[in-house]
Amino acid sequence: MSTISTRIPSEKDVSILPTLVEPNPQLSGARHVGDYQMWLRFADGREGIVDFSDDLWGEDLKPLQDPSTFAELKFDDAIATLSWERGGIDISPAYLYSKLESVQ
Structure with missing residues (x-):
């Protein structure tokens, strides 16, 4: 019978994982x-233009399928990400960063 480790990874453990x-x-x-x-x-310092036309699927993002609603994006200082009032939608900075990296 094998056992599963429940040890919390240390910073050293995490540092060897690919970023x-x-x-x-x-x-x-x-x-x-x-x-x-x-x-x-x-x-x-990373910056660039990303296209979200292939990312707007699913019920939660349905309001953003309307180009006029998508154009209402706001940079929300409080949570440091993009948000849209209509639909109460925001997108995580980590996802936005990965999206930007995929086009560079």
Whole structure:
């Protein structure tokens, strides 16, 4: 019979894992640039335009399928990410960062 370790990983353990996404990306700016595209800037200096046209599926994101609603994106300083009042939608900075990395 094998046992499962319940030890919490140390910082050393975690440091040897490959880094897939900036651990805590800080979004510092964003704006709508057309259709389902937005320009993003992060505190580490990364910036660029990402296209979300293939990401707007599912019931939760249905309001954003309307281009005029998508264009209403706001950079929310309180939670340091993008949000839309209509639909109460926000997107995590980690996802936005990974999306930006995929186009660079």
